[in-house]
Amino acid sequence: MCGIVALIGSREAAPQLLEGLRQLEYRGYDSAGIATVDGAGMHCLRAEGKLVNLTQRFEAQGAPGQCGIGHTRWATHGKPEERNAHPHLDGSGTVAVVQNGIIENHRLLREELQASGVVFRSDTDTEVIPHLLGRELERLQAGVLSPDGRRPGGALLLRAVQAVLPRLQGAYALAVVWAEAPGALVVARKAAPLLIGLGEGEFLCASDTPALAGFTRTILPMEDGEVALLTPLGIELYDQGGERVERSPSLLSGTEHVADKRSFRHFMLKEIHEQPETAALWVARHLPDAPAGTAAGPLVALPLDGAVLEGVERIDVLACGTSRHAAQVGAYLLEQLAGLPTRVFYASEFRYSPPPLGPHTLTIGVTQSGETADTLAALAMEQERRQLVADPAYAPRLLGITNRPESSLGRMVDQVLDIGAGIEVGVAATKTFLGQLLAFYGLALALAERRLGLQAGGGTITRERLLALTAGLRAVPQQLRELIAEHDRQAEALAHRFESTQDVIFLGRGINFPIALEGALKLKEISYIHAEGYPAGEMKHGPIALLDAKVPVVSIAVPGAVFDKVLSNAQEAKARDAQLIGVAPACGDTELFDVLLAVPEVDELLSPLLTVIPMQLLSYHIAAHRGLDVDQPRNLAKSVTVE
Numbered sequence: 001m002c003g004i005v006a007l008i009g010s011r012e013a014a015p016q017l018l019e020g021l022r023q024l025e026y027r028g029y030d031s032a033g034i035a036t037v038d039g040a041g042m043h044c045l046r047a048e049g050k051l052v053n054l055t056q057r058f059e060a061q062g063a064p065g066q067c068g069i070g071h072t073r074w075a076t077h078g079k080p081e082e083r084n085a086h087p088h089l090d091g092s093g094t095v096a097v098v099q100n101g102i103i104e105n106h107r108l109l110r111e112e113l114q115a116s117g118v119v120f121r122s123d124t125d126t127e128v129i130p131h132l133l134g135r136e137l138e139r140l141q142a143g144v145l146s147p148d149g150r151r152p153g154g155a156l157l158l159r160a161v162q163a164v165l166p167r168l169q170g171a172y173a174l175a176v177v178w179a180e181a182p183g184a185l186v187v188a189r190k191a192a193p194l195l196i197g198l199g200e201g202e203f204l205c206a207s208d209t210p211a212l213a214g215f216t217r218t219i220l221p222m223e224d225g226e227v228a229l230l231t232p233l234g235i236e237l238y239d240q241g242g243e244r245v246e247r248s249p250s251l252l253s254g255t256e257h258v259a260d261k262r263s264f265r266h267f268m269l270k271e272i273h274e275q276p277e278t279a280a281l282w283v284a285r286h287l288p289d290a291p292a293g294t295a296a297g298p299l300v301a302l303p304l305d306g307a308v309l310e311g312v313e314r315i316d317v318l319a320c321g322t323s324r325h326a327a328q329v330g331a332y333l334l335e336q337l338a339g340l341p342t343r344v345f346y347a348s349e350f351r352y353s354p355p356p357l358g359p360h361t362l363t364i365g366v367t368q369s370g371e372t373a374d375t376l377a378a379l380a381m382e383q384e385r386r387q388l389v390a391d392p393a394y395a396p397r398l399l400g401i402t403n404r405p406e407s408s409l410g411r412m413v414d415q416v417l418d419i420g421a422g423i424e425v426g427v428a429a430t431k432t433f434l435g436q437l438l439a440f441y442g443l444a445l446a447l448a449e450r451r452l453g454l455q456a457g458g459g460t461i462t463r464e465r466l467l468a469l470t471a472g473l474r475a476v477p478q479q480l481r482e483l484i485a486e487h488d489r490q491a492e493a494l495a496h497r498f499e500s501t502q503d504v505i506f507l508g509r510g511i512n513f514p515i516a517l518e519g520a521l522k523l524k525e526i527s528y529i530h531a532e533g534y535p536a537g538e539m540k541h542g543p544i545a546l547l548d549a550k551v552p553v554v555s556i557a558v559p560g561a562v563f564d565k566v567l568s569n570a571q572e573a574k575a576r577d578a579q580l581i582g583v584a585p586a587c588g589d590t591e592l593f594d595v596l597l598a599v600p601e602v603d604e605l606l607s608p609l610l611t612v613i614p615m616q617l618l619s620y621h622i623a624a625h626r627g628l629d630v631d632q633p634r635n636l637a638k639s640v641t642v643e
């Protein structure tokens, strides 16, 4: 949550800071601010609401200086008001700080500072940092003069930050400027992302790569506990113990599609339309070329060291939100196809009520951003507790599924499946969900192939069955292309019917139950309509009481193990006057639906890759028709870096 940027170089910093914030706005948009420093002192501008308000303020007032910091906020401590916007300053107004994360012991520190006379101007946890720094700088400054009589500003700022950081508990990425050292910038991180981009005679730090993509391709991701002093001349990087660290930068990849809506009205719509490409890329990368039925080699090419899968007997998956829905589809595949008992946990729950440890367990963390604090903390906890067990059968094996292999998740796990969907800007996940689903198809097929002849939930695992599924997967990109074109039109035409809708029920069963959950989540988050996803058979046990003519029911009914049952459940809803919207193939059986969002008939196990499309487009068009900010829905942020 929240995005930070910081720049130092030889040109005016503010325009680049604002551009960086524009690229990070998906991380939060409750308020934004920048602070620049030059020989004349500190120039701080802040504005409540979206970045456009800050940009207008900058255009009116300016913020000179070649060094500065910026922030876009998702409110945690303190309401989304200007006084809580970052940067925060110390009492003298010479130290400015932006922070992403949470300082857990801020109350204690605030009390201590207040007791010594410090006056706070915001309700944020962050404000303790500039005050602590201000005090430390005052202490360090006394008597410290360089040979030419000038104060060694940058070095002093670095020392102050290094002295203050051990006092901060929690997770943070921060950037600091000091009016007395306009040629220096100090940045630090602990359990929150921060990358340094290397330009020509200038450095740009940011919470995430989109802010760096238009600036440079050469980046230095900071490690946990590191602090860096940046001047136009170079970077000094230090570890937690204060030791100097030398590390080579790396090259940024996959950022070509950054922040360009092309001709689409919203990023979300563009990203929905990019899904055939996501699927085609996945097929090209992971399904080897040999014609189905003739290949003797592996069915799926996964860029994994086989050791991580060797001898796996059970799988635990940790994830949040949409990623968790992808994991639920994945669990279905892993059990039914590969015969591996698989449990999916809310990452935020797992950490505080971990189940008993089992042997030979693969733990998978699923997070498109790779930065979700709940998921990272749950994985770290699992890793730690497994490391304490002497029996090697219990050793941690961690696999990540992410769109950001360079993220904190990527650095934490043993191996990563990169879903390669390209940057997703819309806060509501769409193409990354499809990418996660595909990653699970690949994983389940690879594990099933290792277990040929064994029993899985869906019967004996045979090569023929797996070959049929891979053939089905090859057809998915084209099916998506046709489906998206058709449903875009149909959902747009349907959206007006939801003008006064307050509740929607989504029903699905088996492998499509998580798609019902995903449909409900998408609708809730971008249209603010209350929606619930239920297993279709569960409706009669309570939720059916909600139904009347004002409550639309979206029912996913695809031929397979539960087709007839789902149709009967839909009939039950129809008998209560509910408006029935079917996501189903066009056939005699599906004539009961008032509206049919037709999907092609495919193997039931592959159907979630298609049934999710009408869910995404329906939510999108309902929200767009209501005139809502689809890409930046209220109260949300793309990357949830607080627990």
Ligand code: F6R
Pocket: 320, 321, 322, 323, 324, 366, 367, 368, 369, 370, 371, 372, 375, 427, 428, 429, 430, 521, 522, 525, 638, 639, 640
């Ligand atoms: C929904 C959505 C959220 C995320 C959740 C986890 O559209 O985007 O529910 O899925 O916050 O995010 P990641 O996948 O980054 O861990």
